[in-house]
Amino acid sequence: MTSKFNLNCLVLGDHPRNIFPVKITWTDTVGDLKDTLQLWKVDLPVDDTLGRNHLDELELDHKTPLSPVDEIFEVFDSPPQHKHLHIVVQPLPAGVSRKASHLSIKLNCLVLGDHPWNIFPVEIISTEVVGNLKDLIKEKNQHEFNNFDAKNLKQWKVDLPIDDTFDGNLNELELDHKKPLSPVDGMFEVFDSPPQHKHLHIVMRHQ
Incomplete structure (x- = not known):
């Protein structure tokens, strides 16, 4: 041998x-x-x-x-x-280590307008792209997102602690002046450090 x-x-x-x-x-x-x-x-x-x-x-x-x-x-x-x-x-994409290529990112997500109790987790590999995240989110919300394609989801990165200040911070978000995440952005680019525990990481709405 x-x-x-x-x-x-x-x-x-x-x-x-x-x-x-x-x-x-x-x-x-x-x-x-x-x-x-x-x-x-x-x-x-x-x-x-x-x-x-x-x-x-x-x-x-x-x-x-x-x-x-x-x-x-x-x-x-x-x-x-x-x-x-x-x-x-x-x-591997430039700047991504072998270790990072197998790293799972766990994200807490919320549809804008939903109650905070409806925050849901999504797990994705760091070398996947935002477009893949859209597919995973649509899959987790099949009833709510049944009538449109995943590509029509607009997503924003946020970093809000889920505590007594959460509702106020969520209501103060000004997303109209903030650019949505591009579907071709790598997750390792969006989250260049691990997402914080017990924080909201992604908010979204459909067009």
């Missing part, structure tokens, strides 16, 4: 001609491939259909990246096929 072999790898978004080999042994771990990358195992023939069909149809958002502690012989329980793509690579 010590013999070396090549894995054919491709950075997501690159042309298939930029596939590159990585030499590794069975006893190495996924972490030995690269610490600053997210990796997924695939098995796609490198032929005329690769760029046109297979790469465009990959749905990695619903697939867990390989764990850096997985050993290669666990990921590939049989030798990788010749002339196939074996690994796709996605660099």
